[in-house]
Amino acid sequence: MKYKAYTLRNFRSIPQFENIPEEVKRNIEVVGSVLPFKVNNYVLDELIDWDNYDSDPIFHLTFPQKDMLVPRHYNKMEEALDNLDNKKEIRQISDNIRRQLNPHPAGQTDKNVPSMNGRSLWGLQHKYREIVLFFPTAGQTCHSYCTFCFRWPQFVGINDMKFAMKESEVLVNYLQNHHEVTDVLFTGGDPMIMKSKVFERYINPILDNIETTNVQTIRIGTKSLSFWPNKFVTDSDADDFLRIFKKIVEKGINLAFMAHFSHPRELETPIVEEAITRLRNTGLQIRTQSPLLQHINNDGDVWADMWRKQVNLNCIPYYMFIARDTGAQHYFAVTLEEAWKTFRKAYQQVSGVCRTVRGPSMSCTPGKVQILGVNEVNQKKVFTLRFLQSRDPEWTGRSFFAEYDKDAIWFDELKPAFDDHFFFEEEEELLVAEE
């Protein structure tokens, strides 16, 4: 299958769009002028059920919907498209709306960018002691775009917000100076958008210098298995990729695909099964993760089905995330209590081999916070929370309480249950004061 992409420019020529009402196309045009939009022929032909597109989870995953923008933003954008001819002016309106959608949640632009010799290393993020995120320039796009994505400022080309780095030499240099780092995560966008030749240019310097670092795991965050599994089966460089992965594994490195799957349907095509088998044969591991999203997968049965299918294909369930506070969060949001219920409903109906998954988890400024439960302590209803990861390694694994709030959808709405501050806030202030 040859890759064919559709964006705002040409989506009206999507073959399946013949019987789609004009109103739906109009909504795509308006909302797609703000949020990222790109879809490809694999998603269109193999994943979306066109007879029920309106309620189809993959349609909601990839096509902008009217309610993803609040009415105020929708109207503003529609008015601009109707009345302005000047592309630059239209662009200013959409950029302005984008800036109001919290494009860099959880301190991504400031707190997590490391520096060396007084220079900020854009293209790297180092938030948790043992793992560095690497954003190769050539991986800043995806095979198709998810409408909920918090990486979206990288695709829509607001340049001053773009993280990028040209050479992995800077990464290697950083790793040589930071032996606390055991894991490197290639992320993007989707690093598996790269051709094998380009990927090799990034990976070889790391492999060549691995002995001078403490790197033991290389992870690749990717949605390619959902959006373009052909990458590892029929693309002209599919075998080259397998060879590179094999080479990494044979170096004694734990190579892990952090595969993003949002719905069991993404695991059901013959080609994704074949891609997984071929990848697993190189010796790499596949771990899976996804956010929990209204309109896409907010159903315990769907997650149980998805985890079971993943394990049957030799993939390891890893994280269930709560949708971040960015972009169209209001559209996808699930309350914290509901997220916990959905997680439990799924967790209870699978066996222990699927329960390697952790969640529901929020990636927020102090760390990854898991909702362990809704409990009553001293006659007070509380959320029991726990750090799965934290900015200060001392906090990891610690649990704490927040006041129960039936409407809360994100961490920053929570208040300490028994204190005037959370235990980590005191230390956070100290940290800030030191800087």
Ligand SMILES: *Cc1c(COP(=O)(O)O)cnc(C)c1O
């Ligand atoms: C989730 C995350 C990681 C990876 O954390 P693990 O728990 O080791 O999977 C690394 N960096 C950032 C910024 C993250 O949000």
Ligand code: SF4
């Ligand atoms: S594949 Fe990943 S980075 Fe790309 S749009 Fe989807 S969530 Fe975002």
